[in-house]
Amino acid sequence: MITPDVLIIGGGPAGLTAAAELAGRRAGKILVVDREQDAGGIPRHSDHTGYGLRDLHRVMSGPAYARHLLQAATAAGAEIRTSTMVTGWADADTLDVTSPEGRYRIRPRALVLATGARERPRTARRVPGDRPHGVYTTGQLQNLVHLHHRPVGKRAVIVGGELVSWSAAVTLREAGCTPALMISQYPKAESYGAFNAAGRTVLRVPVATRSRVTRIIGKGRCEAVEIEHLDTGRRRTVACDTVVFTGDWIPDHELARAAGITLDTGTLGPLTDTALRTSLPGVFAAGNLLHPVDTADVAALDGKHVAEQVVRYLNGERPSDQGVRLIADAPFRWVAPQLLRPQDPAPARGRLLLWTDEFVRFPKVTVRQDGRVVSRRTLAWxxxxxxxxxxxxxxxxxxxxxxxxVHIGLR
Known part of the structure; x- marks a missing residue:
């Protein structure tokens, strides 16, 4: 039995930043466990620039960013255990762990879940057709290329138009594979306009909007995909030997579910208040487990935010039972956090995070409670x-x- 003051499950940006903050505040023994061979999370095998802007106020590559966060956590005094898998709960306060050193249990005074999110693979998206080789998610692709230095195909189709989709395009280029087409179900690619413009001009990737993949074709190796235009119903076949499914995120919430922690029906991650407390006393959550998915630096700032709340918990502070639920109205799919309590801090960076299913250029956000308009503001983004x-x-x-x-929607 190991009894740290704080156990952090997940060694990505949120978990490592929380560890560095907690150890720096002398919050006791801080232990981080991660199932991967090396800590650092997704940035570890996302070998392109763009990381660290909001939290470190500089820009660096994914691997450099991951190394920086790991060094900061260890320098502060946190212990990092990799190749360590939390397999379940022995009881409400104790976790079962398996590692190369054997099986043991951890009973912390406080727990931070920072297990992140993952992309839904082709099977979860129910895309019919053959089952050939050459079909990946972005995470699988980057792991294969940057960590294992394995080749992929020569011509790829990217399913999705998010920021991570352009990350996949960069990885494909580095692996010698031409991104032949990007497919988005929306009227325009979902990523920021600057990335879409750069992707089309620099990477020369055409984007098929209002489209979806209806079939994957290939025996042994992928040979083509069939795509359909959602407005006209017209179908065509695009030759490719590689398909990358990007985005469509789901949180890694298995441990939260196993503990009986209340989940939000929108995010599918733990329901939290602005202090990032879950429904289980002493258990906090941070990062993309709560908002699948935001950038790595925002997840890291979640870790900084949750560290202060964990220190308050260790010092005996407890929340009031009273709280007001925050509900996302259409076209919003979810809001995070979801609970507002008196005397609690503002959310991380003073921002509520929402996910929309529609594009609105000049959104007028309206907050309502008990039939009255609490506030209304038109935002510039x-x-x-x-x-x-x-x-x-x-x-x-x-x-x-x-x-x-409290209902949050658009007028």
């Missing part, structure tokens, strides 16, 4: 599918702590 929409949490200042649920 668009709400767009495939990326997190950030709303200043100050829009909640007029919410009554004794009122009913």
């Amino acid at each position: 668009p709400a767009a599918p495939g990326r997190v929409f950030r709303v200043p949490s100050g829009l909640l200042d007029g919410v009554s702590p004794t009122g009913g649920p």
Whole structure:
């Protein structure tokens, strides 16, 4: 039995930043466990620039960013155990662990779940057709190329138009594979306009909008995909030997579910308040487990935010039972966090995170409670599918702590 003061499950940006903050605050023994051979999370095998802007105020490559966060956590005094898998709960306070050193149990005073999110593979998306080789998610592709230095095909189709889709395109180029087409179900690719423009001009990747994959073709190795235009119903076949399914995220919430932690029906991750507490006392959550999926630096800032709340918990502070639910109205799919309590801090970076299913160039966000408009503001940035929409949490200042649920929508 190991009894650290804080156990952090997941050694990605959120977990490592939380560990560095907690160890730096002398919050006791801080232990991070990660199932991978090396800590660092997704940035470890995302070998392109663009990491660290919001949290470190500089830009670096994914592997360099992962190394920086790991070095900061270990330098602060946190212990990092890799190749270590948390397999389940022995009881409400104790976790079962398996590692190369054997099986043991961990009973921390406080727990931070930072297990992140993953892309849904082809099977979960129910794409019919043959079952050939050459079909990946972005994570599988980058792991194969950057960590194992294995070749992929020569001509690829990318399914999805999110920021991660362009990351897949860069990886394919580095592996000597031409991204022949990107497919998005929306009227425009979901990523930021600057990335879409750069991708078309620099990477020369055409984008088929309002389209979906209806069939994968190939015996042994992928040979082609059949795609359909959602408005006309017209179908065509695109030759390729590689298909990469990007985006369509789901949180790695198995441990939260096994503990009976309340999950949010929108994100499918743990339901949390602005202090990132879950429904289980002493258990916190941070990063893309809560908002699948935002950028690595935002996940890292979640880790910084949760560290302060964990310290308060270790010092005996407990939340009030009273709380007001935050509900996302269409076209929003979810909001994070989902619970507002009196005297709790503002959410990380003073932002509510939402996910929209429609593109709105000049969104007028409206907050309602008990039939009245609490606040309304037109924001200068668009709400767009495939990326997190950030709303200043100050829009909640007029919410009554004794009122009913708060609805956040667009007018």
